[in-house]
Amino acid sequence: MVIIFPSKPSLLAGGVVAGPLEDRSTFKQYFDTVYDDERWQMDTNEQGHRKMVEEACEFVMKKGGITTAEVDYLLGGDLVNQMTPTNFAARELAIPFIGLFSACATSVSAVIVASLLTELGAANYSIAGASSQHNAIERQFRYPINYGAQKPQTAQWTVTAAGYALVGKHREDAPSIEAATIGKVIDYGMDDPFHMGAAMAPAAFQTIKSHLDERKQEIYHYDLILTGDLGQLGLKLLKGMLVESGIKNEELTLLRDAGAEFYGQDESFQSGASGAGCSAAVFFSYVMQELRAGTYKRVLLVATGALLSPLSFQQKETIPCTAHAIEITMK
Amino acid sequence: MEKEQYQQLEQNITPPTPYLKNAVKAFVVGGLICTIGQAVSLFYIVFFNFTEATAGNPTVATMVFFAMILTGFGLYKRIGQFAGAGSAVPVTGFGNAVISAAIEHRSEGLVLGVGGNLFKLAGSVVLFGVVSAFFVALIKYILVTIGVVSW
Numbered sequence: 001m002v003i004i005f006p007s008k009p010s011l012l013a014g015g016v017v018a019g020p021l022e023d024r025s026t027f028k029q030y031f032d033t034v035y036d037d038e039r040w041q042m043d044t045n046e047q048g049h050r051k052m053v054e055e056a057c058e059f060v061m062k063k064g065g066i067t068t069a070e071v072d073y074l075l076g077g078d079l080v081n082q083m084t085p086t087n088f089a090a091r092e093l094a095i096p097f098i099g100l101f102s103a104c105a106t107s108v109s110a111v112i113v114a115s116l117l118t119e120l121g122a123a124n125y126s127i128a129g130a131s132s133q134h135n136a137i138e139r140q141f142r143y144p145i146n147y148g149a150q151k152p153q154t155a156q157w158t159v160t161a162a163g164y165a166l167v168g169k170h171r172e173d174a175p176s177i178e179a180a181t182i183g184k185v186i187d188y189g190m191d192d193p194f195h196m197g198a199a200m201a202p203a204a205f206q207t208i209k210s211h212l213d214e215r216k217q218e219i220y221h222y223d224l225i226l227t228g229d230l231g232q233l234g235l236k237l238l239k240g241m242l243v244e245s246g247i248k249n250e251e252l253t254l255l256r257d258a259g260a261e262f263y264g265q266d267e268s269f270q271s272g273a274s275g276a277g278c279s280a281a282v283f284f285s286y287v288m289q290e291l292r293a294g295t296y297k298r299v300l301l302v303a304t305g306a307l308l309s310p311l312s313f314q315q316k317e318t319i320p321c322t323a324h325a326i327e328i329t330m331k
Numbered sequence: 332m333e334k335e336q337y338q339q340l341e342q343n344i345t346p347p348t349p350y351l352k353n354a355v356k357a358f359v360v361g362g363l364i365c366t367i368g369q370a371v372s373l374f375y376i377v378f379f380n381f382t383e384a385t386a387g388n389p390t391v392a393t394m395v396f397f398a399m400i401l402t403g404f405g406l407y408k409r410i411g412q413f414a415g416a417g418s419a420v421p422v423t424g425f426g427n428a429v430i431s432a433a434i435e436h437r438s439e440g441l442v443l444g445v446g447g448n449l450f451k452l453a454g455s456v457v458l459f460g461v462v463s464a465f466f467v468a469l470i471k472y473i474l475v476t477i478g479v480v481s482w
Contacts, residue, residue: 043438044438045438046438139435143431143452144431144432144434144435144436144451144452145405145408145431145434145435146402146403146405146407146408146427146430146431146434146435147408147411147427147428147431147432147452148402148407148408148409148410148411148412148414148418148419148424148427148431149408149411149419150353150411150412150413150414150415150416150419151412152348153346153348154345154346188334188337188338189334189338190341195345198341198345202332202337205332233344233345233346236344237340237341237344240340240344241332241337241340244332244336244340245332268412
């Protein structure tokens with residue numbers, strides 16, 4: 001399941017834009033912009049969602065010092081049905097585009113595909129990432145925004161953010177992708193859509209475990225293993241599973257979760273953040289900048305996705321989940 | 332790790348639902364909403380020409396109006412997160428379900444959006460409410476006919 005990239009494609013630039021509520025994020029200082037209107041001055045949430053994707057990609061190109069004409073591929077997705085926000089953003093950007101859906105694991109699956117295209121020599125520059133807009137996603141997966149339903153402590157909050165990265169040929173001064181693991185779809189019989197961390201933790205465990213095993217690595221070979229959006233409870237469950245498999249407790253401090261940390265300790269967000277934009281926003285801002293700064297030398301990013309739909313849930317199906325990982329190093 | 336073993340781990344780590352705390356919060360907020368409703372009802376009886384039997388309709392309309400204002404300003408969901416069933420069960424909760432769906436689907440137009448989705452959440456309340464009212468009335472009618480109870 002592990003893919004090795006001999007040419008080590010690099011993450012040349014990252015673009016992250018977030019919504020007004022994300023002003024409260026602990027990662028806020030790393031974002032390129034925090035917009036004060038969740039609809040980006042558009043008429044609908046979905047249009048705002050599209051605008052957000054466009055802006056993130058524009059930041060990527062600006063920071064990478066390239067124009068749309070130089071970008072060979074755009075790879076990305078979101079959680080709205082048929083991924084219209086990303087598809088429509090691709091229409092505006094006019095870059096050859098493939099939409100990808102791995103739910104909240106899309107950020108990493110897009111980077112994997114972009115790295116493969118780079119490795120193949122088919123692309124000089126690709127833009128890869130994912131996004132989510134709270135209102136557009138909530139209305140689709142749960143209730144109307146203003147409906148007064150009580151969320152349990154296990155629930156997570158879909159973030160409004162888009163995170164994209166510029167993937168290109170290896171550069172010494174940029175974080176580079178050494179290897180990747182494409183995850184299996186794992187289902188441990190969890191069926192509560194308000195407890196997604198519990199559904200996704202086994203997928204994250206499986207991917208981390210097989211990546212480390214196949215690469216003959218231990219957790220301490222990394223400076224950071226960051227999962228996408230397990231939330232506080234999901235992270236605890238992942239750690240529980242790792243301990244069970246014989247990992248020492250000391251090593252577990254290297255394990256963190258973007259969703260658990262996204263809104264800090266604010267209890268109004270229950271178990272933490274989620275959404276395709278959550279891992280994308282943290283990976284392509286905080287992690288990339290810290291790698292560039294030399295804080296981390298080797299990082300494993302594990303984006304996790306719950307592959308459910310409101311229909312599958314109502315038809316009493318359990319929640320299958322996946323997790324994809326990329327191993328990023330910095331000289 | 333096996334599925335059963337994982338489910339055990341999940342049960343151990345997930346905090347238990349605070350049923351008692353939720354019930355107390357629901358009782359207090361639900362009671363408060365009903366007290367306000369009673370005050371509105373009294374208002375109509377004292378200041379207008381309504382009786383205890385006829386004050387129900389304007390009271391419900393007024394309470395739904397309050398729910399509409401709170402929903403529109405995004406406050407009802409906050410009350411709902413705190414109170415749970417306390418704010419969902421009274422008629423204000425029904426109003427919130429209808430109005431939140433209307434606001435949500437405005438972007439798809441008045442007919443297919445608002446009209447088609449207005450009762451998305453409240454539809455089953457209406458359906459099962461009407462059906463159960465019919466059967467309760469039928470049972471009472473039978474009981475009255477055979478002389479067990481009187482109207």
